[in-house]
Amino acid sequence: MAITAPRGTQDFLPEQTAEWQILEAKIRQICSLYGFGEIRTPIFESTELFLRGIGETTDVVTKEMYTFDDRGGRSMTLRPENTASVVRAFLEHKLYGDPKIHKFYYMGPMFRHDRPQAGRYRQFNQFGVEEIGSKDPAVDAEIIVMAFQLFHELGLNDLVLHLNSVGCPKCRPVYRQKLLDFFADKREMLCDDCNARLEKNPLRVLDCKEDGEKMMVLGVPQLTENLCDDCKTHFTAVQAYLTKIGIPFILDPQLVRGLDYYTNTAFEIMYAPLGAQSTICGGGRYDGLIAEVGGPPTPGIGFAIGMERLLLTLKEQGLLPPVPENKPVFIVALGNAAKTIAFGWQQELRRRGIYAEIDVMGRSMKGQMKAANKLGAAYTVIIGEEEMTAQTAQIRNMETKAQDSVAFDDIVAYVEAHKKG
Numbered sequence: 001m002a003i004t005a006p007r008g009t010q011d012f013l014p015e016q017t018a019e020w021q022i023l024e025a026k027i028r029q030i031c032s033l034y035g036f037g038e039i040r041t042p043i044f045e046s047t048e049l050f051l052r053g054i055g056e057t058t059d060v061v062t063k064e065m066y067t068f069d070d071r072g073g074r075s076m077t078l079r080p081e082n083t084a085s086v087v088r089a090f091l092e093h094k095l096y097g098d099p100k101i102h103k104f105y106y107m108g109p110m111f112r113h114d115r116p117q118a119g120r121y122r123q124f125n126q127f128g129v130e131e132i133g134s135k136d137p138a139v140d141a142e143i144i145v146m147a148f149q150l151f152h153e154l155g156l157n158d159l160v161l162h163l164n165s166v167g168c169p170k171c172r173p174v175y176r177q178k179l180l181d182f183f184a185d186k187r188e189m190l191c192d193d194c195n196a197r198l199e200k201n202p203l204r205v206l207d208c209k210e211d212g213e214k215m216m217v218l219g220v221p222q223l224t225e226n227l228c229d230d231c232k233t234h235f236t237a238v239q240a241y242l243t244k245i246g247i248p249f250i251l252d253p254q255l256v257r258g259l260d261y262y263t264n265t266a267f268e269i270m271y272a273p274l275g276a277q278s279t280i281c282g283g284g285r286y287d288g289l290i291a292e293v294g295g296p297p298t299p300g301i302g303f304a305i306g307m308e309r310l311l312l313t314l315k316e317q318g319l320l321p322p323v324p325e326n327k328p329v330f331i332v333a334l335g336n337a338a339k340t341i342a343f344g345w346q347q348e349l350r351r352r353g354i355y356a357e358i359d360v361m362g363r364s365m366k367g368q369m370k371a372a373n374k375l376g377a378a379y380t381v382i383i384g385e386e387e388m389t390a391q392t393a394q395i396r397n398m399e400t401k402a403q404d405s406v407a408f409d410d411i412v413a414y415v416e417a418h419k420k421g
Contacts, residue, residue: 008114008122018323023154023311024107027127030150034142036103036129041085043109047075053084053293055201059193064112078111083286083302084293086130091295095132101139102132107307121308128283128304132290135299137234140265140285141241147269147281147303148247154310155319156280160270161242162252164224165235166203168263169288171228176202178221189214207256222253231264238265263287265301271313280313281305328355329415330372331381334365338383341408345381348412354419372398378419381411 005011012020031038047067054060066078079085086104095102107127114122129146131139144161151159167175179202187195194205206212206220227235242249255266266284274280283303290298314320329349333342342358349356357375359368365384372380382394393411396403397418406414 006122008116010121010123015323019311019315019320020307022321022323023307023314026154027105027107027150030146030153031105031129033149034103034146036105036131039086039089039104039106040108041079041082041089041106043111044076044078045085045088047077049084049088049293050077050080053087053289054081058204060112064114066111066113080110080112081304082106082108082110082126082128083130083289083304086302087132087290087293087295087300090132090298091290091293096290096296096298099133101134103129104132105129120306125307126304127307127310128302130300130302132298132300135234135287137237137265138241140234140238140301141245141247143283143301143303144242144267144269145245145247147283147305151269151271151280154314155317156271156313158272160272160278161247161249162255162268162270163239163242163249164252164255164266165227165231165264166256166262166266166284167223167227167231171226171231172203175221175223175226178226179203179205182220183215186215186218203256206254212254216254223256224251224253234264267303273317274313280310325376326355327376327378328357329379329381329419330368330375330377331356331358331383332365332368332372333358333383334385335388338388342381342383345411345415349415352412352416354416379415381415 028038047065050065051061060080065080068076070076086106090096090102105128108125109123110126111123114120116122129143131143148159148161151157166172180198183190183198183202183205187198189211190198190205191208191210194208194211197204203223205215224235239249249267252268255268256262262284264285264287267282268279269281270278271280272278281303283301285299285301287297287299290296290300311320331342331345333339339358346356346358357372357377359371361367361371363371365382369380377398380396380398382396387393391408392405393408394403395406395411395414395418404414
């Protein structure tokens, strides 16, 4: 049997990676505009980091993580998300000692053992941002606006923001008890997963695809109606900032996100043309996460975007910009002496920033011209027997078919002037 890529993974060939680079360039441009710097963390971490950071009752931890023991017997996990890793780096490098707003962004592979489907893989790439150091609701609004600007500049305009507040350690325990009281006579209506997580984190029941909507219909208490005064003030301010700049939103009491570290603002951005699977961005505030992982109490907020899903959306909507063409100069050479001269020109052109190729397949003149056409060459430089004798080469503009005879000593300068001009 042929060895193939593992299920839920994929290869990206050069034509495809060129599309990725377009998307990545736009992301880097937006991040720079908002003052975010790139952070790169290991793709595997101590399993304890994700148990403490994400939450032991989450689907990510209980069902989806790739965990293994290393040769020293330590439990390691391929990162299923990157917020916990960024927080670990923030603490390890003692960045909390610098009292300022820390703005990070990342792009890279994450790993979850999930059912593969369109735009969703077991090894997938995620772009995300983390803004650490301020509880100001303007920060919440800033990163939401940042995501909107990215999507708008990519051409995605039919966006819907779903917004909620999931409270804080002060008001969540009171709400938790109200949920337990509400679910007390309804346990037989809940799926096995919800019954298993009910005692540890009843809020997760609202996030369940099977039971969440059903409980909403039955009148489950809503967290936004049980917020403490500080959380109410914060949530009201976030809405005011978004309203001020014209970002429409829907208040969604069922939106609790899938990870335990969220506090206060939680949000998702939907792109309506995708239908049922319309979420293209999700995030929220995690003011308790850094303390949970072992650092000083420090507020933070972030979002993440699945890049495969975003790229697929752009292609389906015809919004992916064309890959810029880089048309080479192809030097057609017959015979070893001509090829040696062609090799020298090729390297000199490359040193001057010009894409140049020669034939290394032993093809005939006709075969080399076909290769030049296939590459979409802008110019061909032709050295045959006559050219070697006269010490001149024929340079052909492949678009206009115009052709000039140029002395060997002037070839590089001629090509540079015409290719860059």
